[in-house]
Amino acid sequence: MAIARLNNTRLTPRKARIIANLIREQRVTAAINNLRFLHKAGAKQFFKLLVSAVANAEDRGDVNVDNLVVSKVTVDQGPTLKRWRPRAMGRANRILKKTSHITLEVAEGRS
Numbered sequence: 001m002a003i004a005r006l007n008n009t010r011l012t013p014r015k016a017r018i019i020a021n022l023i024r025e026q027r028v029t030a031a032i033n034n035l036r037f038l039h040k041a042g043a044k045q046f047f048k049l050l051v052s053a054v055a056n057a058e059d060r061g062d063v064n065v066d067n068l069v070v071s072k073v074t075v076d077q078g079p080t081l082k083r084w085r086p087r088a089m090g091r092a093n094r095i096l097k098k099t100s101h102i103t104l105e106v107a108e109g110r111s
Contacts, residue, residue: 001071001107002057006049011042012098013077019046020073020102028054028068028106046102053106069109076101 009016019042023031028050035047050070057063078099084092 001105002053002060002063003103003105004049004053004056005104006045006100006102008078008099009042009045009102010097011045011100013075013100015040016042016046016075016100016102019043020075023050023070024073026070027109028065028070031070046104049102049104050106053104057106063108067108068106070104071107071109072103072105074103076103 019035019038019040022034022038023046026034031050032047035043035050054065054068057068058065078101080099081097083095083097085095087093
């Protein structure tokens with residue numbers, strides 16, 4: 001079992017959870033291929049995170065990379081950046097730029 005974390009990424013949790021649900025419980029090779037060709041905003045960040053988790057698993061020792069499975073993916077909300085957009089007649093609207101904390105765990109599945 002190996003874990004990789006990505007904190008304070010500029011991706012809304014709602015959009016990140018869509019990608020997380022796509023790769024959850026998949027073999028690592030299939031998840032990497034799916035992320036490589038996925039047309040979503042955060043697919044590249046998830047791809048790098050998954051590759052990092054696989055590297056962590058290899059570094060820990062006796063693990064067969066072909067048997068690795070994405071066992072757990074969690075997406076939590078991070079701090080929100082608050083910005084202002086000027087509007088007509090001297091008013092302003094608040095813009096909330098949300099961030100995410102993503103945790104990805106890979107474990108050895110069945111052969």
